[in-house]
Amino acid sequence: MDWNEWHDEYDRPGSGLARRLVAVQERVSAALDAAPAGPLRVISMCAGQGRDLVPVLAEHPRRDDVRARLVELDPANCDLARSAAAAAGLGQVEVVKGDASLTDEYADLAPADLVLACGIFGNLSDDDVRRTIGFFPQLCAEGGTVVWTRHREEPDLVPRIRTWFEENGFALEWVSPPQAGYGVGAHRFTGRPRPLAAGESMFRFLGYDELRRVEGAREHP
Template sequence: MTRDWLSWHEDYDQPGSALAARLTEVQEQVRAALDRAPAGPLRMVSACAGQGRDLIPVLATHPRREEVTARLVELDRRNAATAEDAARAAGLTGVQVVVGDAALTDAYADLVPADLVLLCGVFGNVSDADVRATVGHCAALCANGGTVIWTRHRREPDLVPVICDWFAQEGFAQIAASTPAAQVGVGVHRHLGHPRRLPSGVTMFHFLPR
């Protein structure tokens, strides 16, 4: 059975759910990333952005909202429409919602390297090999000093410590990582190296069948 990604979002509105806890943590980390970003225009990209809940509510109230150019890439047209409506309602003219395959490097080509890269809801739905490959591409997606925020469940086998090691190998410093006791893992890494060239025409990951 194919997962219904519209109804999947309903758990965000359930107090105490793992998704609600994840959303709170991710939004706090997005706000912190905005606070520490250098002065001037900011670029942001969000892969598999869903309804834009990770980013749009934070930007709506943040003092740097007018400095942000963001692209949210989402394959499900219903979720993308919800994100578009939320961005317009908040008056976020710098936020662009694109209906498309978030795994394709071409979806981000003209907006990277970015100051903030969101990979929330990706690493728990792809193979370990694709997680590793995507971490490697983050060195091209993310600007020097930029931040990557990602999520992954902490069920056994717990891949979160390994993912943190992979980011270190790609020149990222760990800012935060949820403990095993958390309902869901949220990782935050800052890019310390110079961004690589993002290859064109590459598929970074494939969602596993459900």
């Protein structure tokens, strides 16, 4: 998978990714609107080119309150995210080339007021989706928001994702309807953050082809 080329779908008007991006950006803006006064911390996991956050932050009245870290493995996407942040004058947005699954990437920024987990759950096994959600009480501040995405293809995992968030102390703020053709959700953390475990891997990013093989093996042992 060419993850740089994959982003081209965002620029095709009416595409599923373009519509999903609008929904994600709306949730990001709403979370910033609702955040308490004062400094804010934002984490973006598998951040790609920064499209989920940078364009919103560039126009938002809370922009100067935010310190953000975008973690992305693809170097070309990192360069594009850095360029976008610089062009918007967002000097407090840091782009890190690294493995977004590792807790150590967030050690000095967690717990954050906003955590973005977009483009991740559709590339993980079900067990790793659940495991990753189990780490969000360590990444998210009390009252903070997690914005996430997941496709709605069968078997639709979104209802179980909602349950796993609830089991970890999160309340549903918003979820896209099934007929939207994409899955976007926002959950608010109602518990107290736990210390971030050092040296942990939250998930193994499989990609579409390997994920299909894993799911096929499960269905046909």
